[in-house]
Amino acid sequence: MPALKHLLRDTWLSASYYSGLSHLYNAVAGRKQGVISFHNVLPISKLQPFDVYNVDLTAAVFEQQLVFLKKHFRVLPIDQIDDPTARGFFLTFDDGMRNNHQILAPLLQKHQLTALFAICPALVDGQLPHIWRDHLYLLLRQNEGKQAWLPMNNYAKPYLVEPNNTLTRLFKQYVYANQIADIYGLIQDICTRNEWPYAPILGQDDLRFRFMNWSQIVDLAQQGHRIASHTMTHRVLRFLPAEAQQYELSESKKQLEQRLKVPINTIVYPYGGAEIDAAVVQVAQNVGYTTGFMNVQQHSLPIAHLTRPRFAFPATAYTPHLHAITSGCKFVGKKILNFFSK
Ligand SMILES: [Zn+2]
Known part of the structure; x- marks a missing residue:
């Protein structure tokens, strides 16, 4: 998002929250x-x-x-x-x-x-090492500064792996543009072409990249959560x-x-x-x-x-922003903003 649009958005969010508009909207139409x-x-x-x-x-x-x-x-x-x-x-x-x-x-x-x-x-159950997008990310992170053969250019020449995630983004675009059904087969193919093992990458941010086991999932259900x-x-x-x-x-x-x-x-x-x-x-x-x-x-x-x-929160604890999203007021602001930036 360009800086001006960002500024306008934050100004709108703060103004709607502190003027009471976001609360009013919530009460009437939230x-x-x-x-x-x-x-x-x-x-x-x-x-x-x-x-x-x-x-x-x-x-x-x-x-x-x-x-x-x-x-x-x-x-x-x-x-x-x-x-x-x-x-x-x-x-x-x-x-x-x-x-x-x-x-x-x-x-x-x-x-x-x-x-x-x-x-x-x-x-x-570990039938697959990781969710495909995480797996590619972990493989590339292990090979930062090295070269990697990838399908986006049909394996024509290797890419230099830089620490900026560009390749992860390009890969996602490739998957969607080509409507890949067998995406795990594609990850396996990448591993073969690069002589990387097709296996879980362990000990790296396990809390983020590894799955709960069944006893942990059963435990969540027993704590009153739903699966x-x-x-x-x-x-x-x-x-x-x-x-x-x-x-x-x-x-x-x-x-x-x-x-x-x-x-x-x-x-x-x-x-x-x-x-x-x-x-x-x-x-x-x-x-x-x-x-x-x-x-x-x-x-x-x-x-x-x-x-x-469903809707998601951005990675922020900024009350005006969260309030505008939760009430739905943000989307009214978005329409106004889009109208003026046409
Ligand atoms: Zn998901």
Whole structure:
């Protein structure tokens, strides 16, 4: 975002908060129910530059966000999440990394809150070393300053690996532009071409890059949290053939039910934006999900209870910003800002 737009946004947010506009908006037109999506909460004082997907928060900022929510809004117990008339906000956490059990759950307990955790069984079982995007990031980090053969130029010549994540971004663009279905096969191919072992990269930020094990996930459920499917392997559902979509959605449900001995009715679609289409939603309905969560606030997909919106917080504890997002006032400001910057 250009600096001027940034300044205008922050000025708008502060003005709307301190003038009472954000509160007034919330009272009159604010959202009655909201679902907030988070990923990782890390015991570090400053976010690492690897967070190109905006999925990390420091534990300190996260806790300030919890305190903010409790002070200004209502955070509801997760067992009310299927009730469309429940008035308040729900917390959801995607991917099931180890920090969820070690760092995040104790903070939720401290604030007497419960949440939804979205889990990929094949990743918990170690059938794949890492989520593909994390795996490529870790491989490149191990090879900083060296050369790497990558598919973005069809392996025509090696790239120099610099510590700035450019290649991770380029790789993501490549995956989306080519609608890669077998993304883990592609990571394996990269490993073969570079003579890197295709294996978990351990001992490097395990809280961020390794998954909870089953006993930790069972423990979360016993603490009153709810578990959802996040598919088997976190591939992009829209890029998959129908039988693979079926497998991702139904096998994950089945395996979670076997492990946790409770019905699993909720699907949190990975990525959860343009990665989902009406066909995917139909499969989710066919295999028996009754609640589904996107990662966007607006979309044109059918079956409202299987495509419920979510929104995310930025990595900030700045009250005016958080208030404007939670009330929905920010998006009014955005429309005004877009109007004037046309
Ligand atoms: Zn995810």
